[in-house]
Amino acid sequence: MPDDDFSIKMNEAQQSLREEIIGLHSVEGFGLKKREISVMTRMSVDIVEILDALVELEIFKSRSEVVAAFVERVITARKKMFDEITTQVKEIKTKKESVLQLAFQATLADKEDQ
Numbered sequence: 743m744p745d746d747d748f749s750i751k752m753n754e755a756q757q758s759l760r761e762e763i764i765g766l767h768s769v770e771g772f773g774l775k776k777r778e779i780s781v782m783t784r785m786s787v788d789i790v791e792i793l794d795a796l797v798e799l800e801i802f803k804s805r806s807e808v809v810a811a812f813v814e815r816v817i818t819a820r821k822k823m824f825d826e827i828t829t830q831v832k833e834i835k836t837k838k839e840s841v842l843q844l845a846f847q848a849t850l851a852d853k854e855d856q
Contacts, residue, residue: 783809
């Protein structure tokens with residue numbers, strides 16, 4: 743029975759740590775369930791060792807899940823700032839498309855003038 747108690751406490755600790763790391767209680771509706779796009783990245787050996795430790799402890803199922811949780815946590819903590827960045831990037835894209843159209847028209851006009 744002592745092993746069962748230890749196993750139950752270990753499982754509870756893992757789940758608690760997992761929830762704390764992911765931040766499920768701090769942000770509703772913004773969790774790992776919405777992951778749809780795969781992103782490849784390279785990381786240092788030191789960082790991968792930490793990821794592997796969290797996977798080995800069964801706090802996360804994979805390295806990918808750990809990285810996704812940490813990235814979501816950082817962005818969520820500064821959501822307003824990242825929303826503003828996204829808004830400004832959209833405005834920049836709109837301006838860029840407009841400038842590209844003008845540049846294209848200018849090159850056509852140049853050809854017509856010749």
